[in-house]
Amino acid sequence: MLKFDENEKRNSINGALALRGEIEKIAEDIENRGFDELFFMGIGGTLASAMQTVCHIEGQSLLPVRTLSAGEYSMGGAKRLGKNSIVVFSSVSGTTKEIISAVTRAKAEGARIVAFLDNPEAEIRHEADWVINYPGNEQLKLFMLSDAILHLRGEFPEYDEYNVAVENNLADSVISAAYAGDEKALHWAEKHKDDPLHYFTAAGNLWGAIYSFAMCYLEEQHWMHTKSIHSCEFFHGTLEIISEDTPVTVYIGEDYQRAAGERVAGFLKKINRNYTVFDSMDYPSPGIPDKFRERIAHHLLRAVNDRIDIHLEALTGHDMEIRRYYRKLDY
Amino acid sequence: MLKFDENEKRNSINGALALRGEIEKIAEDIENRGFDELFFMGIGGTLASAMQTVCHIEGQSLLPVRTLSAGEYSMGGAKRLGKNSIVVFSSVSGTTKEIISAVTRAKAEGARIVAFLDNPEAEIRHEADWVINYPGNEQLKLFMLSDAILHLRGEFPEYDEYNVAVENNLADSVISAAYAGDEKALHWAEKHKDDPLHYFTAAGNLWGAIYSFAMCYLEEQHWMHTKSIHSCEFFHGTLEIISEDTPVTVYIGEDYQRAAGERVAGFLKKINRNYTVFDSMDYPSPGIPDKFRERIAHHLLRAVNDRIDIHLEALTGHDMEIRRYYRKLDY
Numbered sequence: 001m002l003k004f005d006e007n008e009k010r011n012s013i014n015g016a017l018a019l020r021g022e023i024e025k026i027a028e029d030i031e032n033r034g035f036d037e038l039f040f041m042g043i044g045g046t047l048a049s050a051m052q053t054v055c056h057i058e059g060q061s062l063l064p065v066r067t068l069s070a071g072e073y074s075m076g077g078a079k080r081l082g083k084n085s086i087v088v089f090s091s092v093s094g095t096t097k098e099i100i101s102a103v104t105r106a107k108a109e110g111a112r113i114v115a116f117l118d119n120p121e122a123e124i125r126h127e128a129d130w131v132i133n134y135p136g137n138e139q140l141k142l143f144m145l146s147d148a149i150l151h152l153r154g155e156f157p158e159y160d161e162y163n164v165a166v167e168n169n170l171a172d173s174v175i176s177a178a179y180a181g182d183e184k185a186l187h188w189a190e191k192h193k194d195d196p197l198h199y200f201t202a203a204g205n206l207w208g209a210i211y212s213f214a215m216c217y218l219e220e221q222h223w224m225h226t227k228s229i230h231s232c233e234f235f236h237g238t239l240e241i242i243s244e245d246t247p248v249t250v251y252i253g254e255d256y257q258r259a260a261g262e263r264v265a266g267f268l269k270k271i272n273r274n275y276t277v278f279d280s281m282d283y284p285s286p287g288i289p290d291k292f293r294e295r296i297a298h299h300l301l302r303a304v305n306d307r308i309d310i311h312l313e314a315l316t317g318h319d320m321e322i323r324r325y326y327r328k329l330d331y
Numbered sequence: 332m333l334k335f336d337e338n339e340k341r342n343s344i345n346g347a348l349a350l351r352g353e354i355e356k357i358a359e360d361i362e363n364r365g366f367d368e369l370f371f372m373g374i375g376g377t378l379a380s381a382m383q384t385v386c387h388i389e390g391q392s393l394l395p396v397r398t399l400s401a402g403e404y405s406m407g408g409a410k411r412l413g414k415n416s417i418v419v420f421s422s423v424s425g426t427t428k429e430i431i432s433a434v435t436r437a438k439a440e441g442a443r444i445v446a447f448l449d450n451p452e453a454e455i456r457h458e459a460d461w462v463i464n465y466p467g468n469e470q471l472k473l474f475m476l477s478d479a480i481l482h483l484r485g486e487f488p489e490y491d492e493y494n495v496a497v498e499n500n501l502a503d504s505v506i507s508a509a510y511a512g513d514e515k516a517l518h519w520a521e522k523h524k525d526d527p528l529h530y531f532t533a534a535g536n537l538w539g540a541i542y543s544f545a546m547c548y549l550e551e552q553h554w555m556h557t558k559s560i561h562s563c564e565f566f567h568g569t570l571e572i573i574s575e576d577t578p579v580t581v582y583i584g585e586d587y588q589r590a591a592g593e594r595v596a597g598f599l600k601k602i603n604r605n606y607t608v609f610d611s612m613d614y615p616s617p618g619i620p621d622k623f624r625e626r627i628a629h630h631l632l633r634a635v636n637d638r639i640d641i642h643l644e645a646l647t648g649h650d651m652e653i654r655r656y657y658r659k660l661d662y
Contacts, residue, residue: 037395044567055408062411064368066397071563072534076587077386080393098563197528197556203403215560215568223572225528227558229546232402232429235662236375237546240655241554256407267662271655324571324602331566331598 001182003310006175013171016137020144020163026114026130027148033112036084038149040142041068041106043098045216046090051208052298053088053142059205059256059294061155074101083110088145090138091115094122103127116141139209139298147295162292169287170296174303177283181304188276189311192247196225199238199248201264203231204257206280206298213305221320222312231260239267245274251301252279255294278304332513334641337506344502347468351475351494357445357461358479366443367415369480371473372399374429376547377421382539383629384419384473390536390587390625392486405432414441419476421469422446425453434458447472470540470629478626493623500618501627505634508614512635519607520642523578527556530569530579532595534562535588537611537629544636552651553643562591570598576605582632583610586625609635 038057040050050067057065068078070089081087087106091099094117106113107127115128118135125131132141151159192198198218202210207230214228229238231250242248248268252261261279268275280297283304288296313320325331369388371381381398388396399409401420412418418437422430425448437444438458446459449466456462463472482490523529529549533541538561545559560569562581573579579599583592592610599606611628614635619627644651656662 044564047564047567058408058410060410064395064411069561069563071561071566071591072588075590077389079389079391080395212568215564219572220568221571225558225572227556230400230402232400233375233378233546235402236378237543237551239662240552240657241550241556243655257403259406260402263662267656267660270660270662324574325598326571329598329601331570331594331601 001179002314004178009175009178010171012136013140013174014167016134016140016144017167017170019132019134019141020148022132023141023144024148026132027145027152029130030086030112030114031149031152034084035086035112037064037066037080037086039066039068039078039081039085039087039111041070041073041087041089041102043070043096045212046099046138048208048212048216049090049138049142051211052139052205053146055205055207056143056255056295057146057150061150061153063149063153063155068102070096070098070102074098074105081106081109081111085109085111086114087111088114088142089116090142091122091124092118094119094124100124114145139302143295158291161289162295165288165292166296169285170299173283173285173288173296174299177300177303178307180283181278182307185304185307186311188249189308189315193224193312193315195247197247198224198226199242199246200226200228200251201231201234201248201261202228202251202253203260204253204255205294206251206253206301207231209298209302210251217305217309220323220326221309222316222318224312231257231264234264235267242268242272244272246272248272248275250275250277252277252281253294253297253301254280255297332510333645335509340506340509341502343467344471344505345498347465347471347475348498348501350463350465350472351479353463354472354475355479357463358476358483360461361417361443361445362480362483365415366417368395368397368411368417370397370399370409370412370416370418370442372401372404372418372420372433372437374401374427376543377430377469379539379543379547380421380469380473382542383470383536384477386536386538387474387586387626388477388481392481392484394480394484394486399433401427401429401433405429405436412437412440412442416440416442417445418442419445419473420447421473422453422455423449425450425455431455445476470633474626489622493626496619496623497627500616501630504614504616504619504627505630508631508634509638511614512609513638516635516638517642519580520639520646524555524643524646526578528578529555529557530573530577531557531559531582532562532565532579532592533559533582533584534591535584535586536625537582537584537632538562540629540633541582548636548640551654551657552640553647553649555643562588562595565595566598573599573603575603577603579603579606581606581608583608583612584625584628584632585611586628
């Protein structure tokens with residue numbers, strides 16, 4: 001399969017899962033000292049991962065938790081963030097200026113900070129109370145910390161069973177989804193690569209992922225025009241711009257917001273003939289019980305979206321590394 | 332000026348401001364009994380107003396406050412919403428199914444509910460602990476409740492001075508902004524009515540307003556293709572899709588996130604020749620001190636956007652009341 005290294009993918013996921021002991025230690029430190037509110041902070045793609053994580057937590061926990069835009073927070077706002085707050089962020093480079101500025105402010109306000117850093121040398125590590133160094137797998141790492149905290153609070157009694165299941169089977173499930181979704185991803189790329197504007201909807205813990213896919217991948221890396229909208233919000237405006245031929249892609253996951261995606265798909269079936277549904281239920285995960293599927297569905301659809309990226313790049317000849325402005329222009 | 336009734340606008344705003352006594356009584360009830368968290372709930376346009384209100388509060392208060400999507404909440408999530416929660420929502424018709432479902436759930440969880448209803452006969456009024464009946468002026472009413480609560484908590488010491496200023500001058504300022512912005516709005520409508528896709532950015536307490544303008548007005552009522560993106564997020568993906576000719580409109584307000592809008596405008600100045608900036612500072616508000624401008628800037632730019640609506644409708648002949656699907660198709 002084009003540009004797919006199965007072993008690299010397996011090692012990458014399993015390496016992230018192997019961080020569990022280290023992550024559990026952080027969760028214990030956090031819980032032992034206590035806190036008022038947990039902020040998952042980011043910007044762009046990392047804000048999107050924060051949105052996914054907060055949705056995941058809010059579906060099952062009483063924890064006071066929220067997303068925080070590093071861009072907004074670096075300018076003001078979120079005044080209640082202070083010494084009883086925990087700020088969690090993930091950064092690939094560790095050099096994004098909004099992240100540095102926001103972390104500096106949060107630190108000055110007395111918050112304790114958890115940093116997931118892809119780059120172990122990032123200077124920002126010195127601002128954090130806890131650091132986890134490991135590349136990629138951002139959502140997985142953030143969900144692992146969340147689950148460890150939920151477990152300590154008695155809100156995830158099946159934590160051990162879940163971990164055995166994903167540690168043994170998640171990598172294989174993700175790899176299987178990549179193979180199973182490859183042909184559909186190629187077809188999608190062939191059909192939609194020249195769309196003047198493509199609409200995307202998703203809900204639940206998938207929404208952040210699709211917000212990011214439309215912006216950080218299709219806009220930024222493929223220079224495709226996209227609009228993403230939450231599946232619930234779709235019915236309060238965007239639907240009216242959708243005609244018979246408008247290209248729309250709907251992602252459907254398996255958490256408590258599944259019905260929102262099904263509603264969009266049902267609507268499109270009636271009025272549109274240019275839509276695609278990516279439903280995580282089409283991608284099995286042998287060894288991972290159904291009751292845990294809501295936690296991993298986003299990984300399966302991410303594997304399929306990664307295939308879209310590969311095929312788009314091959315079909316258009318547009319190198320995903322090219323940027324018009326990022327790190328080329330001062331802005 | 333086309334389709335503009337100055338007296339109707341003045342009476343509408345002043346009528347809303349005259350609700351202050353009634354709103355202050357609710358704020359006192361809420362504060363006297365105490366609460367853990369304040370949820371501003373909505374969907375589509377009303378979620379957008381909730382976003383504006385929460386941003387307004389978070390810029391200056393320690394209050395635990397958050398937005399809540401009625402669509403998402405009606406399916407699950409936000410488990411911590413309960414008997415120590417206050418839910419505030421606004422609804423024009425009172426019949427939106429996600430709102431009814433979410434209010435029913437919040438009520439069952441023991442939350443106390445504040446309803447701003449345009450329609451005094453809406454059945455949903457029976458679910459609310461407090462009801463304010465008054466048409467239009469959604470953001471103004473929500474900000475009035477917020478400010479009354481902040482005042483009671485000692486977080487808005489200039490509350491009385493502010494109210495004298497807006498009660499005497501807000502209507503005139505909004506009307507002046509409509510007149511002052513009319514020509515620019517006409518020019519915008521002429522230039523952009525046939526755009527294949529128009530990009531919008533905004534930040535701070537304007538962001539919700541522009542998210543709503545792009546979706547609930549331009550998409551839903553004018554059938555224009557739009558993408559809105561927060562000014563902070565713009566730099567983390569969307570910028571790369573903007574070339575020399577891409578149409579972009581930037582809204583800049585006066586709260587702590589003003590710099591985010593200025594940054595987008597500065598970027599566009601370097602690389603684009605098809606952008607428009609609507610800056611609230613171009614619209615004066617005699618009698619309202621500068622220190623309060625951040626609270627009213629969104630009303631001034633709303634007055635200008637209303638002029639865009641009027642001119643778009645006149646130029647395209649597309650009646651804003653026409654819907655393809657809403658209340659025509661079961662979805």
